[in-house]
Amino acid sequence: MGNPTRLASRLHGIPPTIFTEMSALAVRTKSVNLGQGFPDEDGPPTVIARAVAALEGGENQYAPGPGRPELRAAIARHQQRHYGIDLDPASQIVVTTGCTEGIAAALLGLVDPGDEVIVLEPYYDSYVAMIQMAGGVRRPVTLRAPDFRLDPAELAAAVTPRTRYLLINTPHNPTGTVLTPAELAAVAEVAIRHDLVVITDEVYEHLTFDDHQHVPLATLPGMFERTLTLSSAGKSYSFTGWKVGWATGPAELISAVLSAKQWLSFTSGAPLQPAIAHALDDEPDFPRRLADDLSAARDLLCSGLADVGLTPRVPEGTYFAITDISHLGYADGKTFCLGLPDRAGVVAIPAQAFYDDQDEGRQLVRWAFCKERSVIEEGLRRLKAATLEA
8 A cells, every 4th residue: 555665754865874784795795894883792791690680580671761770870970980070860861772862862852943953074874864853954064084183163164043053973983083172172162152052972982092082071161061971881891782872961951862762762671771780880991991902903903904005094082994995996985895895805884974075085984993803804814815996
């Protein structure tokens, strides 16, 4: 009955996520997957044991909509311990089904049709989808290759009378940029001057390298009351499939998130929530050990890519490194990535999927290093043995 291709107008022009397409290609071609950012190894065994105990102990029914009290309390302790942020677990924290639902609920709960949302480009692809579903208008500010730094003048120039929100991601996927104190101060200055709310995606908050350090925007003077902070345990504790995230901030912003979130998942992961509370409280050193391991994996991947003529920008944080493939003669990064499994048995992600400015992103490719050393080495071996030029 009716047209089987019928689609709500709010979804027109939003393509399927590139991660599904490329990971399916990796499985189909039996390629080494250096594309999608999920780790090869799980997080702490004690956290898994706490989840098993919850499953076997009858903690399998609905959790409260805002999240289990012990997890909200653990999140509050995490924010105070790491950043000196004091939160009321009852009114200033909501647990979400991963940070992706946090992004969705934030945008659906806050953005009115026609509101402009400034977003750093390249961007996580769910930003585009959810801004459009909310009826908002995105205003990209581009982190330009090869350094991928925020230009304060471009940020200030992007604000119009219809701008209501800034959507900031740091540490930044896919570029690996960690915003500096000066860049964060520029964001805060624009937000305060124009009375904007800032939504910050900080899922890679603990995964920074060398001397780079993540500083939450909410800690800057005048920013807590206008900042909604999103994060999750998926990246910091290597449990991406558990999809346990959270939003923190002033009660009025958390209330808006919860107002939308209750109609999305309502609640999820009841037996996983006490396990993540255990992770935050009892495995506080795991994220730093993970970051140290990822730093070594980053160096292995980056040096190997350079050896095969794909010299990357060395990332300051996250799971990812970006290379420019313009010298190889391909029309764009997607053409390169779609052919790479047949040429080399390796999958990567075309970064142009994360850009409005296609000229800026057309020749960029993202590689993931959240993999076992042997997997990275095998991927590099295959790349070295292949002919990469068009």
